[in-house]
Amino acid sequence: MKGVGADEPYWLALSAGQLKLPECSACGKAHWPAVWRCGECGSWEQQWTSFELSGTIFSWARTWHEFGASKEFGLPYVSVVVEIDNADGRRLLGTIAGNAESIRIGDRVHGEVISVNIEDENIPALRWYLDGNSSTSKASNSGATL
């Protein structure tokens, strides 16, 4: 298993329960996936800044078929693309707590970092909760909080 591009600082931060994303030190371009070199200005310097685990649902998909994902998700489960607040439109992937029957694009969410076991390896991942829906957020019972 692996990350994408130059995203090791993302995983280190996530393992510590934090969200960090990169911006070009020279021109300020918000990159994601992470890059080694800024394709806009040619700089090799990236700075990683912290973001709140909050955003809006950009899209979602509820999986019913057993594709062989981590058993911790159970079935069905909802995978989401979340547009992170104040992050120049950058999106992160995760799952939503519970069956989230009412989920709609544009819903506000807040997140936490969980640990997901994949092929005997624990990786940090994002678990999201629909805001203003306490029954949904309490329905989370899979994935240990880091």
Next chain:
Amino acid sequence: MNRASQGKVSVAGIGLRQYKRGGAPLPEQGILIRAIIDACEDAGFNPADIDGFVSYGDDKNEPVRLMPDLGTKELRWNSQVWGGGGGGIAAAFGQAAAAIISGQANAVIVFRALAQGNSGRMSAAVMRHHLNDHIVGAGLIAPAQICALRAQRMFEYYQVPHSVTEELVKASYYHGSKNPEASSFGKELDIEAYRTGRWVTEPFRLFDCSRENDGAGALLLVSTERARDLKKPPIRLLGVANGASQGWGDLIENDTDYASAGFKPVADRLWEQTGLQPKDIDVVQLYENFSAQGIASLIDHGFCNYENVAEFVKFENLIADGGKLPVNTSGGNFAQGFIHGVGTPIEAVRVLRGESANPVTNAKTCLLAGGPGAPTVSSAIFGVDDR
């Protein structure tokens, strides 16, 4: 492809061997050899004279290993389009044409072969190409799930009605039901079964998904001049484009035009280079891994848009003969069979030759729209030899 190259290369022969998933009577390489020989017999061409091969989608059959069975005298070109999905299918014809037009090879086979016993599940192989901790941590391990996320955006945010996918699937099964080679031959789609099929990943139910077959397909390409001396009328490659533009690619779901299938820049290039427009296309072979991606592909190519998609994507418009734009006249990946899409260019050739099980009267141009939603996609236009 520039104007000077257009129509210079043609498909001269086709071969397709299709079996139930897990049901191939020979290992993958064996059925591939059969399909290549079928294509040569179709063209009246000596297999030993094939000197080039192109594939796509991480095919495992390295061409040099085919030489002893084919009697290949000299291998001059072997290449594969990057990308794990079907996005490269039309681009493979671009590579074959580049080889022939530049004089690096004379007779090139475009192929794809898949047998579960050798290559495992195709969907799993496609996904292995893309897997990383971002997506597996979100429970995403199958192409259906990634495509579902994009489809949901199309349905919910852009308000494309769900009815359009039903129309497309229905038309595919209508064609498949009349095609003796199709997995759905003799069986039209039961609409209730479609509507109540089990959920795979919302918004996709069972019949929104293409189901894999074992098999192999091969198309023989030579110069149009040479093709004119062979058995069947040449089907010319009029244009081909592939790739991605900035803001699209392998971007962990950060693609700009997220609900699209990624074709807009590729389609624009195709129209520009050929001087053709959507209205000039007589029939479409549309790679549909999933129903919504087929719709997004039609939109990207400019046949319709988010506003008028429901008026355009109607069963009566999509069927042969007589529909405004017959789509997937063999049944397509849904209903003919799914060997990583290689049936779609083969049907493009058949329908232009007048050999389709669902003929389109006077069809002169056929668009091949490759695998939608992949990080790189490709499309091609084939035409009859009328000049």
